[in-house]
Structures are given as C-alpha cells and as structure tokens.
Amino acid sequence: MRLLIAVLNKGERLDEIIEGFLRLGVKGATVIDAAGYGEKTLYRFAKIAFIRSPVTEMLATKPRHKVIMSLIRDEVAHQAVDLIRETCERWPKTKARVALLPVEECYRFGQASQQEDKK
Numbered sequence: 726m727r728l729l730i731a732v733l734n735k736g737e738r739l740d741e742i743i744e745g746f747l748r749l750g751v752k753g754a755t756v757i758d759a760a761g762y763g764e765k766t767l768y769r770f771a772k773i774a775f776i777r778s779p780v781t782e783m784l785a786t787k788p789r790h791k792v793i794m795s796l797i798r799d800e801v802a803h804q805a806v807d808l809i810r811e812t813c814e815r816w817p818k819t820k821a822r823v824a825l826l827p828v829e830e831c832y833r834f835g836q837a838s839q840q841e842d843k844k
Contacts, residue, residue, distance in 0.1 A: 726828040727802040731793040731809055732759065735819040738812050739791050745808040746795065754795035796831060 733739065739756065746754060797805055806823050813819045 727797050728826040728828050729795045729797050729805055731821050731823045733791045733821050736791045738819050741812055749801045749804055751795055751797055754793050757792040759790040759792045
C-alpha cells in the first residue's frame with residue numbers, strides 16, 4: 726500500500742483527477758485547501774505596508790492549491806501518478822508535485838470502520 730500526496734496548483738482540475746482515481750478503483754481521498762508560503766508572505770508584507778487590493782484580499786481568503794492524500798494499492802499507485810501527470814500535460818497551467826510513500830501498516834478505529842470491515 727502507498728500513501729499518495731499530490732499538491733495541485735489549480736483546484737479546477739481536481740474533479741478530473743478524482744474521476745480518474747475512481748476509474749482506477751481508488752476508494753477514497755482527502756482533499757485539503759492550501760496556500761503556498763510565498764502567497765502568505767506576500768499577504769503579510771502587504772498587510773504590514775497597509776496595501777489593500779483585491780489581489781491581497783484574495784490571497785488572504787481563498788486558497789488556490791489543493792492537496793490530495795489517498796491510501797492506494799501498490800498495483801495502481803503508478804497509474805494514479807500517471808493520471809496526474811497526463812492531466813498536467815493536457816492543461817499546461819496546471820502543475821503538481823506528487824509523492825508516493827510506502828505504508829507499512831494502516832489502522833482504522835471507531836464503530837463505523839468496524840462495520841465497514843465486516844462487509
């Protein structure tokens with residue numbers, strides 16, 4: 726099993742990637758809104774300098790990046806990476822950084838997860 730972590734610079738392509746994951750049999754993923762360090766630094770500088778503009782307000786309130794995290798079977802891990810790469814190639818302004826990490830053990834806790842395991 727692998728942990729896939731992908732940081733997308735364009736959230737608009739998220740649905741395309743998630744649909745591709747479903748076709749590969751990936752059963753779930755966690756998606757987190759994120760803002761890069763540079764964006765936060767720029768906003769802080771503008772705030773200190775009392776510069777207000779629609780751009781600085783957008784940087785403060787609307788994360789542009791999406792982080793996808795998913796536990797993926799070894800058999801489809803590289804296919805999932807290829808899917809992200811192909812999406813970036815189709816949409817040149819879309820960029821991604823992807824990491825695949827080996828997962829030695831994985832646990833589920835809670836009553837809902839015990840019921841899922843019985844199915």
